[in-house]
Amino acid sequence: xxxxxxxxxxxxxxxxxxxxxxTEEFEGLIxxxxxxxxxxxxxxxxxxxxxxxxxxxxxxxxxxPMVGRILNTLQTKGFSNQKQKTYLMGEPEPRTRRFxxxxxxxxxxxxxxxxxxxxPGRPIVSHCGSETxxxxxxxxSFLTPLSIRHPSYIKDTYNFLVQSHAPSx
Numbered sequence: 001x002x003x004x005x006x007x008x009x010x011x012x013x014x015x016x017x018x019x020x021x022x023t024e025e026f027e028g029l030i031x032x033x034x035x036x037x038x039x040x041x042x043x044x045x046x047x048x049x050x051x052x053x054x055x056x057x058x059x060x061x062x063x064x065p066m067v068g069r070i071l072n073t074l075q076t077k078g079f080s081n082q083k084q085k086t087y088l089m090g091e092p093e094p095r096t097r098r099f100x101x102x103x104x105x106x107x108x109x110x111x112x113x114x115x116x117x118x119x120p121g122r123p124i125v126s127h128c129g130s131e132t133x134x135x136x137x138x139x140x141s142f143l144t145p146l147s148i149r150h151p152s153y154i155k156d157t158y159n160f161l162v163q164s165h166a167p168s169x
Contacts, residue, residue, distance in 0.1 A: 032052065038054060038055060039052055039053065039054060039055065040052070040053055040054075040055050040100075042100065042102060042103065043102060049105060051103040051105055051119075053103070053118070063097070063131065063132070064094060064131045067089075067131045067132055067135070068089065068131075071085050071088055071089055071135075072085070087134060088134050088135050088138060089131070089134075090129070090130070090131055090132075090133055090134045091129060094129060094130050094131040094133075095128065095129035095130055096130065097125065097126065097127040097130040097131075097132070098124075098125070098126040098127075099123070099124070099125050099126075100121075100123075100124055101120075101121020101122055101123050101124065102121055102122045102124060103119040103120075103121050104119050104120045104121060104122065105119050107119060107120060
């Protein structure tokens, strides 16, 4: 019991490690957090490096009404029925789709999209639960059986190794 208390006293103390950033850097981070409405912090495409940019480069498009009009037109013209339209419309309050790019900061700044300001990026679209999610699933159900028949189709790394007769990894 005494040994346990001694160990607890010794190892149970709060750790007093030295910070790996200066006071000025810490204050800079606090200011970034406070200004988070005008900046966006994302991981870069490679290297686990954070990238900070202004949200003035973002555009907000409301596509929900447009998708609704298209699905209404398809029903009106007899290409779908009410049940299909309701399913394809998805949730009454769909999640906003997110389109963004992971900046490729490893490219030379003079070759960036806007030199020294906006790097090229790897496009990412996150649309789970959005107004087009179920429509994409529906279309995918028709395209997948066709795409897997194509000679260049590769399902995953294992499938690639089998098709290329490469030695196992």
